[in-house]
Amino acid sequence: MDPGSLKHYHEHEFDPQDLLNDFALPDTDKTLHEEIFLFPMKTLQTLTSSGKIAGKTLIDFSSGPVISHLLPIFDYFSDVIILETNDFCMREMEKWRKKEEEAFDWSHLLEHFSELEGDSKKWIEKEETLRRKIKNMMICDLSKQDPPESLALPKADCLMSFYLLSHICKDKEAYSEIIKHVSCFLNVGGYLILAGAFNVKYFSIGEHKYHSLTMDEEYLRKALEDGGFYIENLEKLDSKLSSSLNKYDQVFLASAVKVREPASPLVYSLPAPVVYSLSTPYSSGGEPMARVPEVALRALSMGTRAITPLQISPDRTQGVLQSQAAQDPRRKLK
Missing domain, CATH: 3.40.50.150 (Vaccinia Virus protein VP39)
Incomplete structure (x- = not known):
């Protein structure tokens, strides 16, 4: 047709x-x-x-x-x-x-x-x-x-x-x-x-x-x-x-x-002002251990390989995953 x-x-x-x-x-x-x-x-x-x-x-x-x-x-x-x-x-x-x-x-x-x-x-x-x-x-x-x-x-x-x-x-x-x-x-x-x-x-x-x-x-x-x-x-x-x-x-x-805004770093909301590491659990002041949120793990499966610890914005309500791909303009996220 x-x-x-x-x-x-x-x-x-x-x-x-x-x-x-x-x-x-x-x-x-x-x-x-x-x-x-x-x-x-x-x-x-x-x-x-x-x-x-x-x-x-x-x-x-x-x-x-x-x-x-x-x-x-x-x-x-x-x-x-x-x-x-x-x-x-x-x-x-x-x-x-x-x-x-x-x-x-x-x-x-x-x-x-x-x-x-x-x-x-x-x-x-x-x-x-x-x-x-x-x-x-x-x-x-x-x-x-x-x-x-x-x-x-x-x-x-x-x-x-x-x-x-x-x-x-x-x-x-x-x-x-x-x-x-x-x-x-x-x-x-x-x-x-x-x-x-x-x-x-x-x-x-x-x-x-x-x-x-x-x-x-x-x-x-x-x-x-x-x-x-x-x-x-x-x-x-x-x-x-x-x-x-x-x-x-x-x-x-x-x-x-x-898992992110289009054409931006991978962003997700945090329920509390905490810092996550993808390699190890965290603890602060004797608080129970906690691991990276599920949405961050979803982001990893999209092709982001080397992730640094999570950075917290000034208002401490947003977390931004910064990957080597995001830091180096020659490398792109898949």
Whole structure:
């Protein structure tokens, strides 16, 4: 298919009802339903069950006026912020949020997920809880280089993006830049949850076919690591889809922790004014021994080999790992 004949999700208007009818109705192609919705929902449920992905603010920046991917995760956060790239998807989300008569009916997926949790009868309560937790909904199009700071949002503990980033990036360079922009929304130590597909040919909305960036696992890993993330988990499912709506090789769900700001030394917050050494435990004034935090060890696995003892900034709330690679401009972090 000629790439020039494809439309672009963030540039061409479409009817969000077409998107929902094609992908989210109960009678949707079962394979498509399993791969696009159920696989990432089940995978995310497993990840969140550890309790490690939690905090105050969750930002969702995903394709379409869709709520299903929020079900396994929103309970672990106090506030949810929804970002949409266009006003027509925003209007469709508002219909659901305000329980308008024309709103899309998500009961089949809500009931299915509540059943996975052990009580299918709680889906109504779950839907109402999600509505209450959504504190803000905003338009945001990072493909136009809107600076995240212009939205004046609080730094989040988790940002999730289902399928959107590859839809709004025309090439790999743009995708790498988007990952760095997304990082600006997150606290260091916060999580990025990405769902997408490898080797996508296109996706459809109604009668029209749309662009999606073609990439493989190797490139995704590089883009995330270059953006300051350490990938903790990456689950994949081979596609068995024969539908003309989508063409791809695999769907994936990745969870990655932000270990540094893009293009900066590896930075993380310290819970107390202490100095860690990577080679030995420390002790101070007879206090119990403690070892380097887990996030620093994640940073090591990203290719930082020779690490000096941690340096503490004047306010004693931030620690900066300084490696030989950071100190010597001729050597670069991987």
